[in-house]
Amino acid sequence: MRRWQRLLVTQGFVGTFATAAFAAGHGDHCETSVRRDERSLYFYSDRGDRCEGDFHGAVGKRMRLISLTRGQPSFGSRWPDALDLQWSSVAHDVRLHVEATAPGQYYRMDAVATEAQRQFHWPLDVLSKRALVKPRIAPGDLAFLARGRVPSDARERPVPLQLNADTGSAAPYVAIIRLAGRVTEAYASLDDIGSSGVTAVWGSKHAIAVPTALEAQDTLVLSVPQSTQGPGLYKLVLRTFGERMSLIDVEFFHD
DSSP, X not given: OHHHHHHHHHHOOOGGGSOOXXXXXXXXXXXXXXOBOTTSXXXXXXXXXXXXXXXXXXXXXXXXXXXXXXXXXXXXXXXXXXXXEEOOXXXXXXXXXXXXXXXXXXXXXXXXXXXXXXXXXXXXXXXXXXXXXXXXXXXXXXXXXXXXXXXXXXXXXXXXXXOOTTOOTTOOEEEEEEOSSOEEEEEEEEEEOSTTOOEEEEEEEEEXXXXXXXXXXXXXXXXXXXXXXXXXXXXXXEEEEESSOEEEEEXXXXX
């Protein structure tokens, strides 16, 4: 176990969550690295309180976390009129990112919450129209990620989002990972890494079911049990095998 932890320190990465640069003159929520797809009627652009739309995507070279929610977001057969994205009351400077999950679908939404906000009301007027255009985006084919800070830690980290008002406090965390290569096996662990030291919460090498071989740009969904250790900082580690061995570790706030 200790040898594996040392390997994570040298080969794992957290850089995915570094604060991105945002475009001047287009609202703090618009990201400069995004190339909007102007062939689409719904290209990525400033929508007032958010940036949203189609963009030119690229195949990533590393696994990355694209969604972290409390409980599994549930949708019916049609898009609702709006979604309320909620997060912990202790988090501030929260940045929100939503993206389509299916390979080849390059649609995203970015927003920045104000200091006092604890939820973001996202009208789905643009998405519901775009969803009817090929490649169609089906209800539920979205990943939701928030990043923020807490008063005791200036570092920006993922903050779990809650989309369903009836999600219980014991609901598992659901993480979605975008893959960068073929995967046939996956193993994960969850540790409490608070001030009292490291405490294992969920297995040392918990096997994740991979029903069929997954390819680059596919997604792997992890359902991670809630901890009984209490609020604090946690680390989720995923190790995959297939085309090559890959590692990702994610430190996030549990409240």
